[in-house]
Amino acid sequence: MGVQQHKVSVIGSGNWGSSIARLIAQNVRKQPELFHETVRVWVFEEEVNGRKLTDIINQDHENVKYLPGIRLPDNVVALPNIQDAARDANILVFVLPHQFVYQTCEKLRGVIHSECRAISLIKGLDFQNDEIMLFSDEISRILGIECSALSGANLASEVALEKYGESTIGSKNLEVDGKIFHKLFHTGYFNVTVISDYTGLQICGALKNVVAIAAGISDGLKYGNNTKSAFIRRGLLEMRKFGKTFFGGVHTETFFESCGVADLITTCAGGRNRKVAEAFIGSNKTIEQVEMELLNGQKSQGTTTALEVHRFLQARKMTDEFPLMTSVYQVIYEGAPPESIIDALQH
Ligand SMILES: NC(=O)c1ccc[n+]([C@@H]2O[C@H](COP(=O)([O-])OP(=O)(O)OC[C@H]3O[C@@H](n4cnc5c(N)ncnc54)[C@H](O)[C@@H]3O)[C@@H](O)[C@H]2O)c1
Numbered sequence: 001m002g003v004q005q006h007k008v009s010v011i012g013s014g015n016w017g018s019s020i021a022r023l024i025a026q027n028v029r030k031q032p033e034l035f036h037e038t039v040r041v042w043v044f045e046e047e048v049n050g051r052k053l054t055d056i057i058n059q060d061h062e063n064v065k066y067l068p069g070i071r072l073p074d075n076v077v078a079l080p081n082i083q084d085a086a087r088d089a090n091i092l093v094f095v096l097p098h099q100f101v102y103q104t105c106e107k108l109r110g111v112i113h114s115e116c117r118a119i120s121l122i123k124g125l126d127f128q129n130d131e132i133m134l135f136s137d138e139i140s141r142i143l144g145i146e147c148s149a150l151s152g153a154n155l156a157s158e159v160a161l162e163k164y165g166e167s168t169i170g171s172k173n174l175e176v177d178g179k180i181f182h183k184l185f186h187t188g189y190f191n192v193t194v195i196s197d198y199t200g201l202q203i204c205g206a207l208k209n210v211v212a213i214a215a216g217i218s219d220g221l222k223y224g225n226n227t228k229s230a231f232i233r234r235g236l237l238e239m240r241k242f243g244k245t246f247f248g249g250v251h252t253e254t255f256f257e258s259c260g261v262a263d264l265i266t267t268c269a270g271g272r273n274r275k276v277a278e279a280f281i282g283s284n285k286t287i288e289q290v291e292m293e294l295l296n297g298q299k300s301q302g303t304t305t306a307l308e309v310h311r312f313l314q315a316r317k318m319t320d321e322f323p324l325m326t327s328v329y330q331v332i333y334e335g336a337p338p339e340s341i342i343d344a345l346q347h
């Protein structure tokens with residue numbers, strides 16, 4: 001056992017949290033010189049069929065609610081207390097719906113030692129008082145540790161089934177953090193590339209969820225593949241414009257990585273945001289109702305992000321410059337006719 005054996009804790013245990021905990025648990029076993037064998041996972045405790053979810057995961061080795069049908073390795077240990085889950089960790093993997101990040105991080109203040117490093121798998125941006133922040137930066141600020149980010153064309157269920165895919169890690173510190181995270185995540189069926197543009201990577205991960213809603217609206221209206229491709233192309237342009245307008249150091253090349261165009265394609269084909277938006281069309285329900293009915297507690301992030309992006313652009317009088325983002329907001333929240341989304345393509 002080496003001195004540098006990192007203890008890994010995963011903060012979050014939804015669909016992606018469970019799938020990535022499974023992958024990490026496989027990878028740490030293959031590299032005992034680098035990583036401690038046990039992977040602790042913080043579970044937001046709830047009762048499922050009269051049992052605690054943590055008990056189900058620890059005894060049956062399956063997250064029956066968020067990743068049913070997939071066996072988790074027995075070195076995944078579920079804990080309901082976040083401080084127990086994170087104490088003494090050298091590596092924290094944050095994988096939560098973006099609306100829960102602050103309340104969760106606050107519970108970790110003072111528990112994390114300064115030599116710990118973190119990585120955010122969260123696909124969302126943090127909008128506060130009309131300002132916009134990256135979750136990696138916020139985690140860094142709250143906990144006083146470095147935080148990288150991972151994002152890519154990664155439908156959780158497909159990764160859990162070990163179907164081949166790619167992902168991207170963005171890190172300020174390629175030599176140390178980039179290398180250790182590559183070792184933690186890269187495997188035969190999950191091909192990871194490390195880049196320095198952690199900002200562009202996180203913008204892609206957040207905004208692709210709004211474009212996926214446009215794709216879902218398109219599918220709900222029974223428009224064809226050509227139309228959906230037009231939404232994807234326009235969406236990609238708005239994502240790049242958003243990144244370059246509001247952040248420094250965003251590279252165009254990032255949009256060609258797995259975290260960029262590839263994630264957009266996979267999300268618009270098979271993601272939850274697309275599915276919820278498609279079912280919303282003609283349902284006479286709010287999008288939140290549709291999400292509750294379809295996703296069994298999972299959270300599609302695009303609806304909240306569409307609202308947050310809209311408020312941010314409105315505060316700057318820039319909604320006209322992002323017609324697709326604006327149109328998605330208007331259809332979802334203002335009762336605009338779904339067909340009006342085509343106007344965004346003719347802008
Ligand atoms: N699912 C995917 O395919 C996928 C892939 C890549 C990235 N992501 C991103 O990963 C992040 C996490 O998504 P997910 O799919 O793991 O989650 P999920 O949507 O499947 O599940 C929701 C999670 O939120 C938890 N939760 C509910 N209330 C909570 C609270 N008050 N405080 C804290 N946690 C609470 C639930 O216990 C559950 O673990 C998101 O940003 C998502 O966009 C998801």
Ligand SMILES: O=P(O)(O)OC[C@H](O)CO
Pocket residue numbers: 123152153154155156209212263266267270271272273274300301
């Ligand atoms: O199911 P979605 O729409 O949250 O997308 C999941 C992943 O982000 C795809 O990479």
